Amino acid sequence: MRVDRFLSNLPRFNRKQVRLLLVERRVSVDGVTVSDPHHDVREFSRVCVDDDVLQAGKPARYFMLHKPQGCVSATADPQHPTVLDLMEEPGKDELHIAGRLDFNTTGLMLITNDGQWSRRLTQPQTKLPKVYLVETEQDIGAEYAATFARGLYFAFEDLTTQPAELVLLGPRTARLSIVEGRYHQVKRMFGHFDNKVIGLHRERMGPLVLDPALAPGEYRALTDDEIRMV
Numbered sequence: 001m002r003v004d005r006f007l008s009n010l011p012r013f014n015r016k017q018v019r020l021l022l023v024e025r026r027v028s029v030d031g032v033t034v035s036d037p038h039h040d041v042r043e044f045s046r047v048c049v050d051d052d053v054l055q056a057g058k059p060a061r062y063f064m065l066h067k068p069q070g071c072v073s074a075t076a077d078p079q080h081p082t083v084l085d086l087m088e089e090p091g092k093d094e095l096h097i098a099g100r101l102d103f104n105t106t107g108l109m110l111i112t113n114d115g116q117w118s119r120r121l122t123q124p125q126t127k128l129p130k131v132y133l134v135e136t137e138q139d140i141g142a143e144y145a146a147t148f149a150r151g152l153y154f155a156f157e158d159l160t161t162q163p164a165e166l167v168l169l170g171p172r173t174a175r176l177s178i179v180e181g182r183y184h185q186v187k188r189m190f191g192h193f194d195n196k197v198i199g200l201h202r203e204r205m206g207p208l209v210l211d212p213a214l215a216p217g218e219y220r221a222l223t224d225d226e227i228r229m230v
């Protein structure tokens with residue numbers, strides 16, 4: 001949100017006062033004085049007017065985890081272990097998952113407390129590719145690639161999937177790149193050809209690639225460069 005809007009949303013300042021505070025250089029965001037009314041204030045920013053703290057700010061946290069099979073990508077589950085159970089982090093309940101995976105799907109999971117950042121990764125509009133290695137029960141037909149590139153109609157959601165790219169790696173293995181994350185999307189795409197997906201692994205989400213040093217079940221914090229890439 002713009003800093004002028006952030007300030008004028010508070011009951012203590014009207015718009016005119018906010019303009020003045022900025023001109024008088026009395027406002028700081030994350031310790032830096034700001035006078036530009038467009039300056040971005042995020043939920044993690046610390047905002048002060050003079051010495052008054054208007055929003056304390058908190059650290060944004062970002063992790064990549066190699067999801068193993070047999071765990072749920074939810075923050076809590078009554079029956080099964082969850083990906084958050086694999087993490088030893090204080091304040092885990094503030095974290096959420098950017099783009100879920102099915103129970104038996106493996107691979108890259110991104111976990112954060114930054115909702116704007118995770119939305120940029122997962123919203124179909126940003127068109128960031130999610131790349132999967134797929135193994136199927138039957139041979140993958142030569143016609144699949146063109147069908148996936150055209151898009152498939154999903155009656156339940158009443159939508160046509162965005163163009164997806166399929167590269168065959170073997171008779172029953174392929175790399176599929178999709179820009180959305182509809183419910184069971186990959187399985188439903190292959191299901192269109194009555195071909196069951198028997199192995200699914202996410203290698204990449206947008207610019208972020210699963211670190212090969214992470215064994216299934218392991219995780220690490222993202223680097224500053226990785227966070228900025230999204």
Ligand code: URA
Nearest residue numbers: 102105184185186187
């Ligand atoms: N598509 C699926 O069908 N399952 C996943 O886990 C991810 C994408």
